[in-house]
Amino acid sequence: MSRRRTVSTKKKIALLVSAATVAGGGAFVMASTSNASQAPSATVKSAADSTVCQGLATALGNNQRFIDGQRANPDAQSEARIANREAVIKQIKVQQEASGCAVGESAQGSQAAQPSAPAGGAAGNGGEAAGNAGAGQNAGDAGNGNAGGGAAAGQQVCNGSTVTLSGEGGAPAASSNQFPAGTKLKVTNLDNNKSTTVEVTSVSGSCVLLNNAAFEQVREPGKFLIRRAVIEKVG
Numbered sequence: 001m002s003r004r005r006t007v008s009t010k011k012k013i014a015l016l017v018s019a020a021t022v023a024g025g026g027a028f029v030m031a032s033t034s035n036a037s038q039a040p041s042a043t044v045k046s047a048a049d050s051t052v053c054q055g056l057a058t059a060l061g062n063n064q065r066f067i068d069g070q071r072a073n074p075d076a077q078s079e080a081r082i083a084n085r086e087a088v089i090k091q092i093k094v095q096q097e098a099s100g101c102a103v104g105e106s107a108q109g110s111q112a113a114q115p116s117a118p119a120g121g122a123a124g125n126g127g128e129a130a131g132n133a134g135a136g137q138n139a140g141d142a143g144n145g146n147a148g149g150g151a152a153a154g155q156q157v158c159n160g161s162t163v164t165l166s167g168e169g170g171a172p173a174a175s176s177n178q179f180p181a182g183t184k185l186k187v188t189n190l191d192n193n194k195s196t197t198v199e200v201t202s203v204s205g206s207c208v209l210l211n212n213a214a215f216e217q218v219r220e221p222g223k224f225l226i227r228r229a230v231i232e233k234v235g
Contacts (some may be wrong), residue, residue: 055224
């Protein structure tokens, strides 16, 4: 004689709840997967979209311009200089990626509207020549009102130039294609009235580039480009 096994009401309820939980979990997983697949990808910003990206692109462009100049007019130290700047460019690309910028985007230093000179500064009308090759060229833009390396102490120089970072480490310093090593320059950011006085220690592809430590002294948070700058030769 067979015995029919019966399921109590409590067990039936428990089974129904378990089935509903499993079904709900499956629906949640499917919904999560669907939403993840529809999530928009991160937008990569260009120099035209972001001041941060523009500053990094300008820094990369200035270093690349310096490398091009060294290759066009090499000397005994060119190989070492190029290796150093290639390492700097590699670091700038890391910063570009971390900032959501297009990695490897390059831009040449742009000209900004000429700011008014601070007290004691001599006003000029020139701008940094856009076509400077930058490979150890120390001639100034004398024809445009920039005396360059021949400027007297206390004179405003590099009129109309933007200022960005070279990406180099070490103590606060600057590099330039117009001023010889040992020249002292005062750089003032007119957007926050911060200034720093640095010594030129190497050549670059721009009138003046600040290394990381010097740039930190005058930068605005999150920015890698100073559009409104006054640069003075002080020694």
